[in-house]
Amino acid sequence: MSDPISQRQIAVEIDSATKIFESETSSVTALDNVSLKIRENEFFTLLGPSGCGKTTLLRLIAGFEHPTSGRIRLYQEDITFLPPYTRPVNTVFQNYALFPHMTVRQNVSFGLEMLKRPKGEIEKTVDEVLNLVRMEELGDRQTSDISGGQQQRVALARALAPKPKVLLLDESLSALDYKLRQDMQIELKRLQHETGITFVFVTHDQEEALTMSDRMAVINEGRVLQVGTPSEIYNFPTERFVAEFIGDSNFLEGQITEQNETHVRVQFSPASAVELPSGQTLLSAKKVTVAVRPEQATLTSATEQATLQGVVKSMVYFGTHTHYVVELDSGDEFTVHLQNIRGHELHYENGSRIGVMLDPAAMQILKD
Amino acid sequence: MSNSAAEVRSSNRGLHEHSEVARRKKEVRNNLLLCTPALIVLILAAAGPLLIVLIYTFLKAGPYGGVIWEWSWDGWFQVFLKKDIFDDTVSIADAHISIFWRSVKLSVQSTLTALILGFPTAYFIATRSPNTRNLWLFLITIPFWTNLLIRTFAIMQVIRDQGIINTLLINFGFIETPIEMLYTEFSIMLGMAYVYLPLMVLPLYASIEKLDFRLIEAAYDLYATRIFVLWRIIIPLVKPGIIAGSILVFIPSLGAYVTPRVLGGGKNLMLGNLIELQFGQGRNWPLGAALSITLLVIVMVSLLVYVQNLQRKSD
Known part of the structure; x- marks a missing residue:
């Protein structure tokens, strides 16, 4: 894991993706010819103001939306039009979207059950993942009986349990209070190192993006303005929007x-x-x-x-x-x-x- | 000194306790007063009539209807047993038993039919845009404004030998002779499912509308195919709607009168028809009353079994 990121394999490739939402009255271009290469085990952040298209991009990778034009590849395999349940990609949703009629354990094992893994393996993996997010003692709780931070951990465990190739995080920390958020930021980095999974993280919080990312893309109005490491983006912004959105500038x-x-x-x-x-x-x-x-x-x-x-x-x-x-x-x-x-x-x-x-x-x- | 102070304190407490008790009493009285209108309605409209029916089951049948005020087990006896007119031998009233069975069977079938038809309908409405939802709900409720008898006759026009279905099938050459649907148990079941369909759709709609569709996305994301999303996520989450809708269809189906009368053609009696018969041509009010109580018991037992089953499944 000490190898430089630039030499690693490309995990996700977004190849000139455009997404236009059409309705009877209007058409909105959510993404405009976006191209990105995200490398294996990278912590890649999509940063931008709300409505900039970063969540749409995440949904294209997850498979909830399909691009109007362009391609999405996962380890060279074209997944542009595959349904979400066939992609080895899992999402941690903004509101966590935990199943309210299931316990913590049942939530975490759901993905593995759907993949028809053997019973013993499911039990073992669920234990491992709950351990990983430090929730082993609350497995039998109902998801409504645990705090917001704990729900966040369960959502994370549920998405990690099937061992996806890419983990997508949609503003996953924004609902937490300041202290909890800082703990989770450290936790996420730890998980990224321990699991070796590629993390694609969506946020509108520039500070969060700077502290957590290996690389980040600044997005505005459906376009990728700049891609680079946090220090590249901070020190060498190429556009006024980037310089203004990240930190203060004269x-x-x-x-x-x-x-x-x-x-x-x-x-x-x-x-x-x-x-x-x-x-x-x-x-x-x-x-x-x-x-x-x-x-x-x-x-x-x-x-x-x-x-x-x-x-x-x-x-x-x-x-x-x-x-x-x-x-x-x-x-x-x-x-x-x-x-x-x-x-x-x-x-x-x-x-x-x-x-x-x-x-x-x-x-x-x-x-x- | 300390003594007297303590006395004052205790008497103070006594005073306090006294006023507390008085306040509670007043509260109880006020609450009772506030409940009175509801209690009066319940006594006059529910408990009272039920009590009269219950008393009638233990009276003798009058020769021209009505009751004679004499104690008798005849009403209850006749619900389950019958006496031969000629030799007084007692045997089980198999006609009644078969009517009970038919009523329960057809009600369960029509509830299931309404559920199978109503679920996709409710899901469809709940996933429309908020403006068009009301229009769809309105369309669902329109038949409810029409007289039950007329709706039942409409079904008759659809399924009779020269009706729409048979005419179409014959004209397209699928069949040569019409399928006999009218005046069968099937027609009763279909009629009840149709008539009570809105009662299934509305509670289903109410709970599907509250469904968090992001959970469905989460399930898709976790490798669940459509059928598993339906089975593991949607159905468990809208269960309250399924329970409410099923109860609302099952109960009136069990006591249905008009639909089996019109669509059953008089040969396929259900409990409602049997009860009506006793109060009408049968001139046997105690038996009619006992059958009514029996219907009530069947409804209560079925509900208990149903709800308990569901609870056990969710545990």
Whole structure:
């Protein structure tokens, strides 16, 4: 399991899938030509705002919906139009969807019974899986008699029991409270390592996506905007939506005045410009937007040395950080998070004239 | 000092207890008063008439109907036994027994038929969009506004020898002589299933409508094929509707009068017809009353057996 993810087999391949929901009055494009490759035993997250199509994508993999066009493959096998009950893929539903007329054990053994596994094997597997999710003592309870967190574990156990090739999790943690959710996040990562199953996780919570994923896809309005590891997505967002949706970002509008193999020069105003290392993106446009994370910028009272100048508009102390909002001379606002290191605290008064220093290596030119 | 303080305390408690008792008494009286209208209705409309029927079973039959106020076991005796007119030998009233049997058998059959026809119907309605559901429910209830007799005659037109079914079958050349359906037990069963179908569909609809369809998806996801989804998920979850619908069809079927009368052609009596006969041409009110009580007992016993069976299965 120490092999790099990029060398593993492709478990799920979504090949230019489009899904259009037609009704008498309207047609909605839920997915627009989506292509993704999810590798074996990867924790892959589909991140996006609600209604972006991420759940539809999950339902295509599960088999509850079929794409209008495009293909879905599981270990090279075309499963696009197979019914859900023939796919070695299981889902943990958002509302858990536990069978209310069955006990915890009966819920967990349901899938194995449907697969017509021998009795002894079912008993053994159910014990194992209940152990895995630490629910061995509550097997005979009715599903209505256990707490939300426990229901979540049962749903997980039920989906893991048939040992699927891919486990789909549909916003499975969003109904839990904060503490429980953190426990379950750790639990899920542990299960992913112990079972060797590929996890496809749908969430709208960017923090959850960053902390749990091996790789993630950011989806908006039915399109995949960017795929990458959490740090790639956070540090090198390619589109404004990605930079805005994940973490905080400042956006600066500028003109490209010079461009060669080694650097790109972006002019923000007659007085301020930066030179960025080139090769990040192909730049055909003259006008560009540059994203800067608030923690990547610093402030200085020596305004003439700084890239941007402005006035401190507000200052909020957060303990580890102090957040400054600077009103730039251009009229835009710029947020800077300064780390509070004891003995090196910097302090700037509201209304004081200030310069914003930018590190060219931490600036990202966005696609329009 | 401490003594007197304790006394005051205890007398205080006494006072408190006293008022508490008075309050409870008042509460009980108020509750009784509030129940009175319901109690009056129950006594006048349910318990009273039932008591009269029960008393009649122990009286002598009047020569022109009615009863003579003299104690007699004759009513109950005749329910199960009969006396030969000529030599007074006593034998089992096999005619009555066969009518009991037919009533129970046809009621069970019509309940099952209504269930088999009603379940897909209710499922269909419950899975339509909310706007069209009401229309479908409305269509289901329309026949209920029509007189029972007319609906029964309509069934007659469908199944008689020159009726729709036989005419179509003969014209298409499937059969040469009409299938005899009218005036058979089958026609009674079919008539009752048709007449009471809405009573099956409505409670079934109510519980299917509450069904969480995500559970069905979850079952599909866990390798259940359609038949297993139906058997292991849908049916157990809509069981309350199945129970309610079956009871609502079974009970009126058991006591049905018009349908067996019209569609049975007088040769296939059911309990309802037998009872009517005793109060009419038979002029044997005590026997009619005893048969009515017997019907009541059959209904109660069947319900107990049915419900207990279901409970045992779900345990």
